[in-house]
Amino acid sequence: MRAARWRRIGLTVALAAAIVGSVTAGTSSPVPGTPAPPRLPPVQARTLDERYAANRDYLAAAEHAAHRLGDSYREGHLHQLRASGRQLLSFDARGDGQAVEVLGDLATADRIVVLVPGSDTTLDTFDYLGSRHASLAGGAHALHDEMRRLSPSSVAVVAWYGYHAPRTMSRDVATTARAEEGGRRLIALLGGLRTANAHAPVTFLCHSYGSVVCGSALSGMDTRTSAGLAGVAVFGSPGTGLRSTADLPVRVPLWAGRGTQDWIARAPHVSLSAFGTTLGFGTDPTSPSFGARPFAAGNSGHSGYLEPGSLPLRNLALICLGRGSAVSGG
Template sequence: MAVAAAIVGSVTAGAASPVPGTPAPPQLPPIQAQTLGERYAVNRGYIADAERAAHRLGDSYRESHLRQLGSPVRQFLSFDAQGDGQAVEVLGDLATADRIVVLVPGADTTLDTFDHLGSRHASLSGGAHALHDEMRRLSRSSVAVLAWYGYRAPRTMSRDVATTARAEEGGRRLTTLLGELRTANTHAPVAFLCHSYGSVVCGRALGGMSPRTSAGLAGVAVFGSPGTGLRSAAGLPVRVPVWAGRGARDWIARAPHVSWSAFGTTLGFGTDPTSPSFGARPFGAGNSGHSGYLEPGSTALRNLALIGLGRGSVVSGG
């Protein structure tokens, strides 16, 4: 019981706090097709301001990452430089895309790991670029990929990573994003591709959706998942295809699939989404390790790109 209390108490204790001198995010226009360029430009200016602030504060580590994120060729739908930060990068033309994919990351995602997390393809931005390239290789359709760091991702070496608290918040934000995407692009089906703890975020979003709030959602794939917080895909309040895959070298296979509630939060994430009892559609993930699903040339990347394109009939099985 003491352990459970400590875990619950840590849920908010690990949240990043604004660093004095770091500018707050700017006011942005609503997300609409005609305002996307303005949002990208305002965020680009904000990143430059945050980079200068990091320089004044003597934070050369954050300064160097902000310099890279502030490249004039990058498009950020949202950005917050405070603490661990928030960032939603858009690859492709969101307003005119025929398909939209939202890549939802797992633990240890911060502004400082956005472009490199052990390796380039293991990071959120690197994985999103690999996915975007693979989708374009497989289809002539216009595609947009969002690298969505839109929630407070937990750290692997923290108690938060064993609870659903961060996922509750992230799930609500992900549902809000889906509605915003509908205003920016009224015709493109949207797929959520959810890695590791990000699959818990997606599980929370799906579990709280209604037919109205799920409009436009064409499919969900979870990979490297410790569980989604859901008992089964069949029990969802909305009917969308749910896919699950796990690489042969992924250590997450050893994670216990338990779930119990204590002190207002849930510990553990329940049913293994790759198990027959969960009822997801299996997809092949080859020999991927936990951070290797979006590695160029991998079986997992190809199948995830096909799911994002809505070509489930040619996805190879698990």
């Protein structure tokens, strides 16, 4: 009992130090001359092409601005995002940015997946984060390909960098503040997806800090706002902000997996209120007490869950296809 108490105190001190002494996270200050995003029509089946076209034009203007400002690093990433055939549902070039990319036909898909990323996601890491498959766009492509390999169904994958993801070396990565903001935006996205395609079940796949975002979204849903949500899977998760699935206000299947080589297993699973915020993310979602459905993630490291040919990628694709009985357990 005494040892557990001292561990709890030690965690409080460590997280407090992160709050007080870390680099301030937050979206980067907009670079002067970076254009603001255009006004877009609401997300509907008939407006998708209009939104994609408007964002392509905006991307071109943002790339030109980066060139004019001498920011070759951002210019290169914007040029890659502007590649032919890419479909940006939402986009903002200011600061760390925002980008929501759609793979497949959102309006006619039989199933829709929303991939929610974790910390260090920015416009500059959207396509490459240490490796291609570790990035949001690369993981989305791998998942889309795997789902198409496993099923003839029409599928759409939404690579959702639609919230202000924290930086790993920041105070916000240890708190729920960014997740609460992201959770509200994720609920709004689900509503937009239902408007664009009322018949396709939607699955959230939530990696790392993204699982805290998904936990916040689930906590804020009711029967109406959760309509169409077929399931949620968290992986590489530090916690979801929930004590157990029994805390969920809606009954949605929730899966959890963690690779044997993932360093996140060493994260302390507690939730403390201090300094006007919540530190830590609660129960380990892969623990039996949490109540999630386990899926096997093999020997994946923290960034390897969506690596082509891997066990977790196959299991996550099966979950997204509604074939839970074929998923191998943890």
